[in-house]
Amino acid sequence: MAISRSDLDTYLADLLKVEKFKDYCPNGLQVEGSNVIEKIVTGVTASQRLIDEAIAHNAQAILVHHGYFWKGENQAIAGIKKSRIAALLEHDINLYAYHLPLDAHETLGNNVQLASQLGWQVQGSLGQSLSLFGKVDGLETGATLQRKLTEALDFDVIHIGEENDEIETVAWCTGAAQDELERAIEAGVDAFVSGEISERTVHLALESGVHYFAAGHHATERGGVKALGEHLEQRFDIEVQFIDLPIPV
Ligand SMILES: [Zn+2]
Incomplete structure (x- = not known):
């Protein structure tokens, strides 16, 4: 089974009530990839390690709590940010990120x-x-x-x-x-x-x-994205895999 990139974006915006939040980053599709999504990798942060895992698992989408384009950061796509985005684009992987809406959701947050x-x-x-x-x-x-x-x-x-x-x-x-x-x-x-x-x-x-x-x-923020992935897996009959990459803070 599969879902289209835009259907997933619309569904998540509605489910997480994205328009109600004033946030420090864009919530929703942050980097556009393939139009058809059969497999999603979820994780806390869109680090290079998570992207590498998504590539290795042949995912068409990554869903995270901490994405990119934070208020106040250098807007240039250079250095580490360039490497991450280049890897996503090269492998046609969509990046969806939900920050405050995923902290606050009444059942999945x-x-x-x-x-x-x-x-x-x-x-x-x-x-x-x-x-x-x-x-x-x-x-x-x-x-x-x-x-x-x-x-x-x-x-x-x-x-x-x-x-x-x-x-x-x-x-x-x-x-x-x-x-x-x-x-x-x-x-x-x-x-x-x-x-x-x-x-x-x-x-x-x-x-x-x-x-x-x-x-x-990291440890306190695994729950939301993991629960959201499990919800999507049941709702759309697509494959979702949570990949935990623990860090010391
Ligand atoms: Zn956080």
């Missing part, structure tokens, strides 16, 4: 997927942000939640806070969202989980008493 991986109960979002909050599965401590995250995400999770403190309420935002910790402090939750950590985040967590868990940018 990174944030909801993280909650379901950990068995957390979603109670709402923190104000107008992408961050969600809710309850952990049972009662955790700093140490047990660090261990559960480490096992679930297969990532060396950094925990800032007391090991023996009890944790019942949690807020989270996948990726680079460590500064959402401030919103979590205002909301009064016990813990905040995100992907990355900066020096300032350590002090903010310790002085506020809100536990902070840095669970990996």
